[in-house]
Amino acid sequence: MKKFLQFTGFLTLILMMSFAEADFYSSMTKVDYVEGSKTLKFTTKMNKEHISDAIKINANTAGFEAEVKKYVNNNFDVYVDGSPKALTFTGSQINGESVWVYFEANGISDINTLKIKNTIMLSTFPKQFNLVNIAFKGNQKTMNFQRGKEVNEVSF
Structure with missing residues (x-):
């Protein structure tokens, strides 16, 4: 219950800050384990303008998607039980002001940390x-x- 209240408080803070004049810089990643395929699936959402500033390429150019994938690959590392896991990119899309990037780590039968x-x-x-x-x-x-x-790091 405590974690739920913390998370709810965090979401409330984000909503309140969205009405402020100052920019709020954030990304959100959802990680789901698919037991049948022994895969961790990652979905990352970023602000299009912010990621465009970070990689120094306009979101409307042809190479934008490839640069975003390369950027995320260089700035997001995953270790399962101390072992680094290779990330495979499965897609990305621009939806309004958001950029969504999809990637996964395969061959994961269990996770302790x-x-x-x-x-x-x-x-x-x-x-x-x-x-x-x-x-x-x-x-x-x-x-x-x-x-x-x-x-x-988290433990399961």
Whole structure:
């Protein structure tokens, strides 16, 4: 219940800040474990203008999607039980002001610890806040990332 209240409070804060004049820099990643294929599936949502500033390429150019994928690959690392996992990109899309990037890590039969290094846009925006929500075999975990706290680890 405490985590639910913390998460609800965080969402309320985001909504309140969305009405403020200052920009709010954030990304959100959802991680789902698919037991049948032994795969961790990642869905990352970012602001189109912010990621465009970070990779220094206009979102309307032909190479934008490839640069976003390369950027996420260089700024998002996953370790399962201490072992680094290769990320395979499965797609991306622009939807209004958001950019969605889809990737996965295969060959994961179980997880005792999940460590993530998430530096998405942290070097571009000092107040960048990255949120990662993980669903693994009925367990829900949340990780927060910002400058000075680029790595986080949870246990299952």
